[in-house]
Amino acid sequence: xxLTEKQRQILEAxxxxxxxxxxxxxxxxxxxxxxxxxxxxxxxxxxxxxxxxLEVTGKSRGVxxxxxxxxxxxxxxxxxxxIESHDAGDADADDEFRLFGxxxxxxxxxxxxxxxxxxxxxxxxxxxxxxxxxxILDGDLVIIRRQPTVEEGEIAAVLVDGEGTLKxxxxxxxxGGRGAARVRLRPENDRFEPIEISESGHRDVRVYGKYVGxxxxx
Amino acid sequence: xxLTEKQRQILEAxxxxxxxxxxxxxxxxxxxxxxxxxxxxxxxxxxxxxxxxLEVTGKSRGVxxxxxxxxxxxxxxxxxxxIESHDAGDADADDEFRLFGxxxxxxxxxxxxxxxxxxxxxxxxxxxxxxxxxxILDGDLVIIRRQPTVEEGEIAAVLVDGEGTLKxxxxxxxxGGRGAARVRLRPENDRFEPIEISESGHRDVRVYGKYVGxxxxx
DNA sequence: TTGCAGGACGAACATCTGTTCGCTACACTG
DNA sequence: CAGTGTAGCGAACAGATGTTCGTCCTGCAA
Numbered sequence: 001x002x003l004t005e006k007q008r009q010i011l012e013a014x015x016x017x018x019x020x021x022x023x024x025x026x027x028x029x030x031x032x033x034x035x036x037x038x039x040x041x042x043x044x045x046x047x048x049x050x051x052x053x054l055e056v057t058g059k060s061r062g063v064x065x066x067x068x069x070x071x072x073x074x075x076x077x078x079x080x081x082x083i084e085s086h087d088a089g090d091a092d093a094d095d096e097f098r099l100f101g102x103x104x105x106x107x108x109x110x111x112x113x114x115x116x117x118x119x120x121x122x123x124x125x126x127x128x129x130x131x132x133x134x135x136i137l138d139g140d141l142v143i144i145r146r147q148p149t150v151e152e153g154e155i156a157a158v159l160v161d162g163e164g165t166l167k168x169x170x171x172x173x174x175x176g177g178r179g180a181a182r183v184r185l186r187p188e189n190d191r192f193e194p195i196e197i198s199e200s201g202h203r204d205v206r207v208y209g210k211y212v213g214x215x216x217x218x
Numbered sequence: 219x220x221l222t223e224k225q226r227q228i229l230e231a232x233x234x235x236x237x238x239x240x241x242x243x244x245x246x247x248x249x250x251x252x253x254x255x256x257x258x259x260x261x262x263x264x265x266x267x268x269x270x271x272l273e274v275t276g277k278s279r280g281v282x283x284x285x286x287x288x289x290x291x292x293x294x295x296x297x298x299x300x301i302e303s304h305d306a307g308d309a310d311a312d313d314e315f316r317l318f319g320x321x322x323x324x325x326x327x328x329x330x331x332x333x334x335x336x337x338x339x340x341x342x343x344x345x346x347x348x349x350x351x352x353x354i355l356d357g358d359l360v361i362i363r364r365q366p367t368v369e370e371g372e373i374a375a376v377l378v379d380g381e382g383t384l385k386x387x388x389x390x391x392x393x394g395g396r397g398a399a400r401v402r403l404r405p406e407n408d409r410f411e412p413i414e415i416s417e418s419g420h421r422d423v424r425v426y427g428k429y430v431g432x433x434x435x436x
Numbered sequence: 437t438t439g440c441a442g443g444a445c446g447a448a449c450a451t452c453t454g455t456t457c458g459c460t461a462c463a464c465t466g
Numbered sequence: 467c468a469g470t471g472t473a474g475c476g477a478a479c480a481g482a483t484g485t486t487c488g489t490c491c492t493g494c495a496a
Contacts, residue, residue, distance in 0.1 A: 006473080023241050023279060025453060037475050042455070044473090060453050060482060061241060061279045070326075108288075108324035112435050135434070137353040143435075216353070216432040217330050217361075224443080243483060255445045260485070262443090278452060278483050438496085445490075452483070460475080466468090 003051070009033045010044050011053055015068040023061040070104040071112075071143060073123045077157055077164040079136060080128025080192065105141065105215060112143045112213040120146045122209070124157060124164070131155070131166055133188030136214060142166060143213035148206075155211035158185060160195065161204050166211065167195070221269065227251045228262050229271055233286040241279040288322040289330075289361060291341045295375055295382040297354060298346025298410065323359065323433060330361045330431040338364045340427070342375060342382070349373070349384055351406030358434045360384060362427035373429035376403055378413065379422050384429065385413065 003011065013032035017024040024032075030041040045063065048054045055064040109121050126140045134155060136142060142157070150156040156169045167185035183205050185195040197203050221229065231250035235242045242250075248259040263281065266272045273282040327339050344358045352373060354360060360375070368374040374387045385403035401423050403413040415421050 004472090021282065025278075026455090027453075035474075037477095038454075039456080039476085040474050056454095058454070060243075062454080064239065106326035106329060111324060111433070132353065135350065135353040135355040135358070140353070212436055214432065214434040215329070218430055222442090244485090245483075253444075256484075257446085257486080258444050274484095276484070280484080440493105440495085442493090443491085445488105447487085447489105449486080450484095452481105454479105454481085456479080457477085458475105459477105461473085463470100463472085465470080 003048075006033070007044055007048055007051075010041070011048060011068070014054070014063060014065060018065055018069055024063060025061055026063075029063070067104050070106040071109055071121050071123045073103040073105060073125065073141065075124055075164070076127050077124040077142065077166050078128050079126050079131040079138070079166045079187070107215065112145070121212070122146065123215070124166075126166065130187035130189045130192040134168075136166065136188075137216065139216075141215040141217075142211055143215065144209035145212045146209040150207050150210045157208040157211065159204070159206040159208050160185070160197070164208060165195075169207070221266075221271075224251070225262055225266055225269075228259070229266060229286075232272070232281060232283060236283055236287055242281060243279055244281075247281070285322050288324040289327055289339050289341045291321040291323060291343065291359065293342055293382070294345050295342040295360065295384050296346050297344050297349040297356070297384045297405070325433065330363070339430070340364060341433070342384075344384065348405035348407045348410040351408075352386075354384065354406075354429075354432060355434065358432050360429055361431035361433065363430045364427040366425055368425050368428045375426040375429065377422070377424040377426050378403070378415070382426060383413075387425070 010029060010033055013029055014024060017028070017032065022028075026038045026041045026045065029045075030036065030038055033041075035041050045054060045056060049056050053066055055066060056062055057064070105123050112121055122144050123141045124144055126136060126138060126142055129138045136155075144157045150169050152169065152171055154169055155166065157164055157166055158169065165185065167187055170184040170186055172182045172184055183197045185197070187194065197205050228247060228251055231247055232242060235246070235250065240246075244256045244259045244263065247263075248254065248256055251259075253259050263272060263274060267274050271284055273284060274280055275282070323341050330339055340362050341359045342362055344354060344356060344360055347356045354373075362375045368387050370387065370389055372387055373384065375382055375384055376387065383403065385405055388402040388404055390400045390402055401415045403415070405412065415423050
């Protein structure tokens with residue numbers, strides 16, 4: 001059951017308005033997506049409601065989002081041996097995921113976004129304790145800003161052969177300064193060994209995003 | 219410039235409605251506080267707006283709270299030697315504080331409240347690293363649920379002679395099982411020593427609240 | 437007493453807003 | 467071709483909603 005193009009447009013318009021702190025009317029939503037008749041918008045709203053994306057009270061400005069305002073929890077990530085994260089490696093499903101993930105932490109993304117565009121944050125549940133030295137415990141929710149690279153020494157969510165792990169990112173040149181670049185994924189726990197990977201090797205290493213924050217609820 | 223009783227009532231009514239996920243109208247607010255005329259409510263809203271508590275758009279359901287929906291940051295707390303927390307020991311200013319604190323983390327309190335009544339959570343900025351063993355770092359924002367006692371072994375914000383510190387709470391009977399009860403405040407860092415206090419002694423020890431969560435933004 | 441300010445009421449008004457109805461257009465299917 | 471479903475438009479309507487106006491009451495100071 002996927003959304004039509006227009007339904008997706010309307011849903012995103014509502015999310016955009018809500019992120020601005022507004023509570024839209026039917027006609028305002030219509031104006032956002034270029035629909036002149038409130039009746040047309042209403043048909044779409046009804047469909048979105050049936051699909052479970054909205055609640056509609058019937059009163060004025062009665063459209064309520066069921067998701068899309070917090071930070072989506074898109075899966076789990078290993079602090080230890082890499083485990084599969086929800087949408088790892090599935091770039092196509094990614095957009096859908098970020099908007100309509102199964103679960104969401106009702107936290108204003110602005111808490112973790114310093115001036116960056118909204119919508120690029122995801123949360124991952126930590127499994128394992130290889131990062132306790134950085135104050136990241138088993139069960140914590142780490143906030144990851146999606147980006148393809150990170151700086152030397154930053155903590156990153158990294159995909160190793162499609163499986164996610166949370167480690168400190170270090171890049172070290174091979175011998176002689178011109179050899180194959182290497183990546184070292186360093187844990188923050190003496191009981192774990194760093195993972196070293198030659199980039200020209202057979203293992204696939206990709207930065208999924210940068211660690212920008214953490215939420216713990218006990 | 220403090221609020222009149224009626225203004226306070228109205229402000230709290232709005233906060234209550236917003237916490238329920240509603241966006242109130244002038245008349246709905248009036249109904250909450252027992253005012254029959256929308257004109258009366260509007261005068262109060264205008265005053266609250268001038269006092270900086272609200273924004274009013276003029277459109278329908280156009281009342282916006284400037285604070286009161288997130289978790290208030292009421293001060294700093296030591297993970298190390300006790301330091302003064304914002305409203306420590308000032309029970310009278312407490313209610314005002316919790317509603318209208320200087321700063322607020324825009325986080326749904328429900329994230330940290332499991333079934334408990336809303337409004338009793340505060341956030342404190344951690345200073346020091348005596349709790350790194352529990353994954354609580356310098357600069358973290360700890361979420362504290364206000365309560366007068368905690369269970370043995372739980373982490374608590376404790377007031378020692380009016381100054382706040384974050385430690386693991388342990389109660390130990392004095393010699394012979396009937397001696398003066400003692401309190402031990404145990405840090406989670408080998409470089410710090412526990413604080414031991416005899417309850418019958420001259421030092422004032424009070425639990426400020428229980429550590430229920432943490433937010434870190436880097 | 438007079439005057440004034442705060443608080444409250446009810447009525448009235450102009451929009452705003454959700455909703456409904458009828459109509460058209462297009463793509464697809466039989 | 468007729469039938470069906472989706473998408474769109476404009477008009478109209480009833481109720482919701484912010485706003486304004488005039489009035490009344492009470493407490494307080496001059």
